[in-house]
Amino acid sequence: MGRPRAFDEERAVEAAAELFARRGYEGTSVDDLVTTLGVHRGSLYKVFGSKRGLYLAALRRHLDRHVLPLADELVGASDPRRALATASAAYDSGPAAGLLLLAQAELAHRDPEVAALTAEAFGALEKAIAGVLAASDGPAAEAGPHLAAALTATVLGLRLRSRTTGAAGAGPEAAHALAACLAPPPADRPTGPTGPDAPTGD
Amino acid sequence: MGRPRAFDEERAVEAAAELFARRGYEGTSVDDLVTTLGVHRGSLYKVFGSKRGLYLAALRRHLDRHVLPLADELVGASDPRRALATASAAYDSGPAAGLLLLAQAELAHRDPEVAALTAEAFGALEKAIAGVLAASDGPAAEAGPHLAAALTATVLGLRLRSRTTGAAGAGPEAAHALAACLAPPPADRPTGPTGPDAPTGD
């Protein structure tokens, strides 16, 4: 009963995520949101309760639709090098790739609920990478979770830098260089169907 | 001639840097600045021109007094492992350690002047690390600047994460784990007067 809503809630959350990812939380005003989302003030507050509520919904959606699937994809990686490359590439070009980053930088240290979400995301990524490391036979196998935390931080930091330089090449190349150093060229011991992407130093 | 100013400009900039590093740029109001700095509104605008002017001064000071000296210190490091540990430890516990981080995350992508400052800082750090890598003889020697960029990103990302977890141990341990994987234990070839800190896997 009553008038049906004329906006797609999913689309609104998605657009909000993109906006938050680009300008951050404080940098995005409610006016910006209602303008670009097309949703009206009243409806926005009726559905999401507050600007923060919309932000939490956008962050949760970003985690569920992009970050956690990426973690699942990493679990299936054949070796640490490919896992790192996958993580870097995927996280570099997502539609709202900067949302998790900005959430951690801007809000996590003073908003426990945001902190819980980012911790969940980073935990999943680190756990996935740690699993790949444990399955490998290189010197990285013993380092365990600590190394996984470092690699996750690397991807995070690269993404943070690439937000400015605009040179998208800085991310993948740097990640590739680090991956190449992690495990020696597995020429003598193929670890699985790694495919054509050989560890060439191009 | 005229009444002498009753506040220490250096102290004011330092306190502002600490405040900006803790709450970010948008999260720090001029009222907060006036209150904690003790400097009055009029004086603040007379000396720094604007809130942004004070921020730029604080960031410039942070670079000159902490980041660039750290880069110089890294140049003198004997091997990549120690350099990484030094960078991580130093950057983890500085008085305004989060300022460069927040500047990159919050402002660099939309403020060219801030972007120039952060690019200068990251460039110096990467150049220093790249120099250490080039001097080493491990597999990291050939990776060059790309690997340096990755390692700088790692330090940045670890710092970003440690802002929330509060567990300061997450940073150094992860950096240590990564460093241990980078260069094999140099037991057979001492690279210099590295001192007592042996590469034990504690």
Next chain:
DNA sequence: GGAATTTGAGAACAATCGTTCTTGACCGAT
């Protein structure tokens, strides 16, 4: 078809933002 009910549109809210202005206190030079 009419009452109920929910949405959409926009004005309006108090609070806070960064900034400027006015006023009086202070100090060095004349």
Next chain:
DNA sequence: ATCGGTCAAGAACGATTGTTCTCAAATTCC
């Protein structure tokens, strides 16, 4: 001692913040 110039103190500015309120439009149930 007086004048010129700078500073501190705080009120006040318009603009913007996030949020709420009022009212007309639109749809479903009876």
